[in-house]
Amino acid sequence: SKNHKAAVYGIVEALRQRFERPIVLVPHCEDYSDDDHALLEGVLKENASYWPDVICLPKLCPAAHIKWVISKLHAFVGARAHATIAAFSSYVPTVSLVYSFKGEGFNHRLFNCLDYVVKKEQCEPEVIVEKLRLVLDNHDEIRKKLQEKMIEVRKGAMRAGHLLKRIISDKGLLER
Template sequence: MASRPIRVCLLGHSTRSDNLGVGALTVSDIAILRRIAQEIGREVEITVLDFKDAREPYVTGSDIRIVPLDRRAMTRPSGYLALARRSDFVVDIGGGDSFADIYGSGRLNRMFLLKGLTHLAGTPLVMAPQTVGPFTKPASRLMARLALRRAAVVASRDVQSTRAARDLGRAEVIEASDVALRLPYDPPGPREDGPLRIGLNISGLLMAGGYTGRNEFGLTTDYPSLIRDLIRHFQTHPSGCEVHLVPHVIVREGRMTGEDDYRACEALAAEFPGTVLAPSFGSPSEAKTYIAALDFFMGARMHACIAAFSSGVPVIPMAYSRKFAGLFGSLGYDRTVDCTSEANSVILDKIASAFEDRETVRAEARDGLQRGLAKLDAYEAALRRLMEKASA
């Protein structure tokens, strides 16, 4: 008799988030699970607990099931608890960087509840590579300590998060990297003659001054002025450059638009004739395919930068939080500029210099990518062990 499929449930993932970075984590983790299942000769059933949304999912297939994440799923025994009991293991990626108390108590308490229900079900919990912390409040530190202690696997995506997990009492931590290094895409074909294509990812959130407009990220740069200076710099560069304005958080009509990159790109495209407005991408892989065809890239959305980094494009990440330097620095890639501590002129000079030396930057990114993929191997090996145990 044929063995039943391995049943995996995904938490903290999204199949249709407006933020393509969160989507990139989901598509990549599913690609990893599918590949391992194929290598061990088993089928896999993947259930994603996801918020209801009208957007079409990024991932489809007979092995994918999407279950609405709502109050009923979290509170009824027939909801998530029953789903966890039917699963061989649960993979929780925490939205990449949400396992922290800096985003408010509502999101974090929901994460603690779902982790607790997983443990109550007796199902192994995998904390996939993610940022851990910061936890600034005693109560959230205590809950985080308990969650980390009971997890079957804890994987971080940078040195800082490894240290944070160990400081919370978790001794065994797999220091991996961001799973989006594995995001599938279509590599570009042979390059035709034409201008150098400069990709600039615009953060609508930072253009608006943060969620409140009061600079809660503590930027020392004047981000809107810096963006305009970068566009002018490359449009007037003697090499002849074509500036592509690239969104990575794309909010549909009728929803809150404060985070929307596409509208910010659209406004700048109107302000600067000759720039190219990138499409309103339908999926993370579509965005990465576009970015992979560029000659140089910079941006304040970390996963837009990861898309460039993992597809061979010289990239300068423009950080607004510690997660940038944590991720890229852990891979020995030190080209990140810091919008929370550096002046506009310093950042512009660093980016201009990196562009002139872009082949060196490309080689550094290539070396960093190999380090990242090697670090991901340890996480994938842990998943393989769980899948092999489920099939025994």
């Protein structure tokens, strides 16, 4: 929609002007009714001559490739849960644009705060710029915190896996 295009344009332009760094647009959802790539690529094409430092990942880029690209970024600003999880699990300091409790929950669990969250009703370019400034100012501390938290998350996942295996085994559902 025109509103979404204007929002993307405003955010990208504000980030470009404030930080003067290359920007990678990362489309994550390519559902027929909710196509990030069409939106991001469309805005980029309309502004390509003004934005030589902005690129967009190609359509239908495999998830593993998207995660690899995200893992190489200095910082990430994202709205899609899987993309922000990719950033968190790769220790990339992230500003989460959240539209549900899920995004808030991830951030609260990782940081015990919502300092790096922009809620839907706050989603203005100036707010995102300030949150990214905060993330960049605390970059090393955030990366270290993510590394520590991911160790805990992985241990928890392994415990859950062992518990699930025991439950399945006790019920006779596991092949022997």
